[in-house]
Amino acid sequence: MTTPAPSTPFTLFARRAAPRVRPDRPRWERPAYWTLLALTAVLFLYGLGASGYANSFYSAAAQAGSGSWKAFLFGSLDSGNVITVDKPPAALWPMALSVRLFGLGAWQILLPQALMGVATVAVLYASVRRRFGPAAGLLAGGLMAVTPVAALMFRFNNPDALLCLLCVCAVYCLLRSVEDTRSRWLLLCGVCLGFAFLVKTLQAWLIVPPLVLVHLMCAQASLPRRVGQLLLAGLAMVASAGWWVALAELWPASSRPYIGGSQNNSFLELTLGYNGLGRITGNEPGSVEPGAGRGGGPGGPGGPGGSPFGESGIGRMFNQMTGGQISWLLPAALLLLVAGLLVMRKAARTDIQRAALLAWGGSLLVTCAVFSLMSGIFHEYYTVALAPYIAAVVAMGAVLLWRRRTQRAASAALACAVATTAVWSYVLLGRTGDWLPWLKWAVLAVGLVAALGMFVVVVVPRRVAPAVVGLGLAASVAGPLAYTLSTVGTPHSGAIVTAGPPVARSGPGGGPGGSGGPGGGQAQPDGQGQRVGGQGQFPPGMPDGQGQRGTPSDAGPGRGTSGERGGRMPAGGAMGGLLNGQRVSKAVEAKLTENAEDYKWAAAAIGAMNGATYQLATERPVMSIGGFNGTDPAPTLARFKEHVRDGEIHYFVGGGRSPGQDRRGGSSAITDWVEKHYTKVKIGQTTLYDLTKEKQ
Numbered sequence: 001m002t003t004p005a006p007s008t009p010f011t012l013f014a015r016r017a018a019p020r021v022r023p024d025r026p027r028w029e030r031p032a033y034w035t036l037l038a039l040t041a042v043l044f045l046y047g048l049g050a051s052g053y054a055n056s057f058y059s060a061a062a063q064a065g066s067g068s069w070k071a072f073l074f075g076s077l078d079s080g081n082v083i084t085v086d087k088p089p090a091a092l093w094p095m096a097l098s099v100r101l102f103g104l105g106a107w108q109i110l111l112p113q114a115l116m117g118v119a120t121v122a123v124l125y126a127s128v129r130r131r132f133g134p135a136a137g138l139l140a141g142g143l144m145a146v147t148p149v150a151a152l153m154f155r156f157n158n159p160d161a162l163l164c165l166l167c168v169c170a171v172y173c174l175l176r177s178v179e180d181t182r183s184r185w186l187l188l189c190g191v192c193l194g195f196a197f198l199v200k201t202l203q204a205w206l207i208v209p210p211l212v213l214v215h216l217m218c219a220q221a222s223l224p225r226r227v228g229q230l231l232l233a234g235l236a237m238v239a240s241a242g243w244w245v246a247l248a249e250l251w252p253a254s255s256r257p258y259i260g261g262s263q264n265n266s267f268l269e270l271t272l273g274y275n276g277l278g279r280i281t282g283n284e285p286g287s288v289e290p291g292a293g294r295g296g297g298p299g300g301p302g303g304p305g306g307s308p309f310g311e312s313g314i315g316r317m318f319n320q321m322t323g324g325q326i327s328w329l330l331p332a333a334l335l336l337l338v339a340g341l342l343v344m345r346k347a348a349r350t351d352i353q354r355a356a357l358l359a360w361g362g363s364l365l366v367t368c369a370v371f372s373l374m375s376g377i378f379h380e381y382y383t384v385a386l387a388p389y390i391a392a393v394v395a396m397g398a399v400l401l402w403r404r405r406t407q408r409a410a411s412a413a414l415a416c417a418v419a420t421t422a423v424w425s426y427v428l429l430g431r432t433g434d435w436l437p438w439l440k441w442a443v444l445a446v447g448l449v450a451a452l453g454m455f456v457v458v459v460v461p462r463r464v465a466p467a468v469v470g471l472g473l474a475a476s477v478a479g480p481l482a483y484t485l486s487t488v489g490t491p492h493s494g495a496i497v498t499a500g501p502p503v504a505r506s507g508p509g510g511g512p513g514g515s516g517g518p519g520g521g522q523a524q525p526d527g528q529g530q531r532v533g534g535q536g537q538f539p540p541g542m543p544d545g546q547g548q549r550g551t552p553s554d555a556g557p558g559r560g561t562s563g564e565r566g567g568r569m570p571a572g573g574a575m576g577g578l579l580n581g582q583r584v585s586k587a588v589e590a591k592l593t594e595n596a597e598d599y600k601w602a603a604a605a606i607g608a609m610n611g612a613t614y615q616l617a618t619e620r621p622v623m624s625i626g627g628f629n630g631t632d633p634a635p636t637l638a639r640f641k642e643h644v645r646d647g648e649i650h651y652f653v654g655g656g657r658s659p660g661q662d663r664r665g666g667s668s669a670i671t672d673w674v675e676k677h678y679t680k681v682k683i684g685q686t687t688l689y690d691l692t693k694e695k696q
Contacts, residue, residue: 422447
């Protein structure tokens, strides 16, 4: 008797999403579905540990949450609960649980995000297949998997992976609610959006307006019932997000960690300021990133060189900074969205295919518009939110028009989409200098041949049609697939990462032909997954060093390269980094871990990236003064003195002054006080102050 394989939450979910075997379903559907998921898993899991702790800011918070339930609940940077990350904590929970169950390591940190990527492809497949058939579902899932920025973020530990999954689930539930007069699917949609808010605040709700309009326009229920259902879904959304917001706001501030990223220890202020509406308006109190906030700084708005985040405007998704991350199929998606809606202009109000086009297309347009026009901090990896919308629209539009290919307008629209994609891929590949120079010409030639075949498909023999489709698909995905494979084969670490090979930049600004940031000219990899002078380049004056945790000679077997106990770790100079942390040598690690169990914090450091790398290296709590930017007023000088007086902090890591701390004064005052009263000890390039021994 054969023992059935044990079920896990993921396999149960995948079985539900898998197509049921029905007489009207092709026999190849189920094998193709599982092949899609298997290839996606290989893509997202291959060499996963090479990036080590990836973004040590979030890895340290996951490590803290694995050892303290209060740190888990609030998303604290250390188990001593001084300050939280500058986001809500939901994205940290899967990582913290993984570390709690399996121990601290690169795979334990990154595996949850990779599984989220597989789940996102599965849900996207299920949603598109339900309305447009298995071929469309496979195409949507495959396009999603080979999007370069998706391959980057589902192999990284930023919050965007979970946000993307929850938004796709929300659209899936919304479309199910359109088919059903009952309210349960719409309530589930609200719950998904509520928990998405606890991942990345207001960005999660960008798709709320188009989803509300789709339900109002297309749902089968009567208008009063549709309005009532939306109100209930809104309550579900607020409740699923509001419980944590109320907890953070009502919990006595003296017994919870400071809300990182805020200037008044308030999550609502964080949501409406630095990490919320400030991203749109550019008014982001507490930010020291050039270009953030009104007036910016060097390279900021009105400053020399333009914004390091690229000029806002309708061309932002196509410029040198962002184009190779997400825009390969964006022109085709916009064209196919318009063509698909024109084809279905006479459909019934409740037509589910048109509702799907409106839901995915509306989400694409709104999110794309906000990303393009926002004046605050913008990083290329944010665009992973667009990946499922583009993939769904392209798959649905292509299948819809292919079924009507006997109509000249439909075949012409398909031909135009393929030709546009080939030409745009040629442009994007041309930005990579000497990287695969032949590929752009191959894509252009094959794409134009396929476009001609699409236009005359009506008059060619039927047996030629599959070849035309194959050529068009190959030309459309060759560019992003090559970028994705380059991404998978390159370790990434630090706070700002980008997908694909280095991109040449020239000229000011950030629009087409512009740099979008510092360091013009041909970018070169620095050997650690970051691009010096290329995409994701740090603004002027920011440390951009990347290195290993220690040197190869002192890392020891299995440490420093494989991801065990962190693998590749960011490095920096004296500051280490606002965006990257210090290199932690074995000698410094040994010093900090000596008698560390006698202290609440093994050390304190300015800035969360600095504190995070020391914490991950020693696996002991390290106080991150001032939060991510080093500008948050936590802890105050008086509070820090209390901790030192009570013997709770062993060492202070010197040499780390945030570019913005003098403006705020808090962390600068702590640094000055420590330097005045305690003797420094040099260990290699690192300066430590023993806070248990005052100067004589």
